[in-house]
Amino acid sequence: MSQDRNKQTLRIGICGLGTVGGGTYHLLNSKKTEITRRVGMDLDIVHVATRHPAPELAKSGIRVSTNVFDVANDPEVDILVELIGGYEPALELVLLAIANGKNVVTANKALIAVHGNTIFEAARKKGVVVSYESAVAGGIPIIKALREGLAANSIQWLAGIINGTSNYILTEMGENNRDFPDVLKEAQQLGYAEADPTFDVEGIDAAHKLAILASNAFGIALQFERVFTEGISHITTGDIAYAEELGYRIKHLGITRVTELGIELRVHPTLVSEQALIANVNGVMNAVVVKGDSAGSTLYYGAGAGAEATASSVVADIIDIARAGRDETQGASIPPLAFTALRNDLKILDITEIESEYYLRISARDRVGVFAKISQVLTHYGINIEAVIQKEPHGSDLEKGIVPIVLLTSRINEAAMDVAIAALEALEEVDGQIMRIRVEQFDGENG
């Protein structure tokens, strides 16, 4: 570990002073006395890099750079806190900090999910720590829960709302009937969204986080490229209302599960029974349910984005490193993953290999016998209809003679559902594409 064990100060360099960087800077300063009392040493910000330094910074006595690499090359920095986001120059910056013997704390899930295997290997060789609690579910200590609290468990299933922006949008669409673009703009103003908000609404951010969670839960390498990824941009207020009528909420979930065939790794909008705790997690809040073989199901809930909540996790990582540095028995041994030896015997399943119940919304021509025809096709493929809503046509559908038919199906393999949907779409009575949303059960077996 780079810090001097006899030294009473841990010297911090922060790269990026945006939402999370600004929150971290503020938290370290406002809680300075309390943190020193807890850790037994001073955590001092000695260097910050920001593109547009505020005039007050120059007066603070802290070194200020516009080039982030100055922080990585500063011999007086013990921990580099990477809060600039994105892949480059963040990757080069983090690898340089490691090469220079510095510990690293980052909130950058994109970086960890895509380049984490390389980063952790470099850190292991150099004997430094790379921590990323803030990267997943903002203020919820979920990495710590998997790595420490549940260390004795074999994890069987994990499912969660892990993108605050999507949850905020779905909540506002459902509760206040607001338009998607309008709510997205607000989420951006509140500092919840990624620099490129398509990462939030197309599920990419959640996929980054799920890859990290699965790696910590099952001891597998980071495999972001294997995550089945679907966002919320195609969900309509109509779907939210139909789901509600059926006793469900639509949540954007990350789900990973060990089955006899391999590991499911998927993010997508999901119907969740309104009775489930997670169905009632609204706004920017996140929640993750983890099922372990010993502990059973445990639920973690809290703010998934925003300056203060995220800074709470960034500072917690800094404190962990400070404490480890003081403790001769631990040194730099905080492992980046919950497992020190990774498993490579578990294959990631293709989405066609999963099984689920489904919500289907079909635009059907308003004719006698159309429902019978649809149910005939589903029966042919071994699919039962568990619930149905059939509405009168309205608006432009009325002119076109189209009625929405909404179904909940029995459990079926996704490949079989693909074939059944193709057969339904080929019917002359069905207009356009069928909307499919998977259903996840949170009772009984899954918690």
Ligand SMILES: NC(=O)C1=CN([C@@H]2O[C@H](COP(=O)(O)OP(=O)(O)OC[C@H]3O[C@@H](n4cnc5c(N)ncnc54)[C@H](O)[C@@H]3O)[C@@H](O)[C@H]2O)C=CC1
């Ligand atoms: N905003 C949130 O609620 C959360 C964000 N994160 C992650 O935290 C990281 C930072 O996100 P935010 O603070 O929201 O973004 P932001 O856009 O508010 O802040 C990033 C800051 O870094 C600066 N920056 C970028 N590249 C730079 C460079 N090459 N040199 C100097 N400065 C540079 C930008 O000018 C900006 O001020 C991202 O990886 C994000 O995914 C993680 C959890 C929650």
Ligand SMILES: N[C@@H](CC=O)C(=O)O
């Ligand atoms: N954009 C992310 C920020 C936190 O990780 C989100 O909305 O969850």
Ligand code: NA
């Ligand atoms: Na976290």
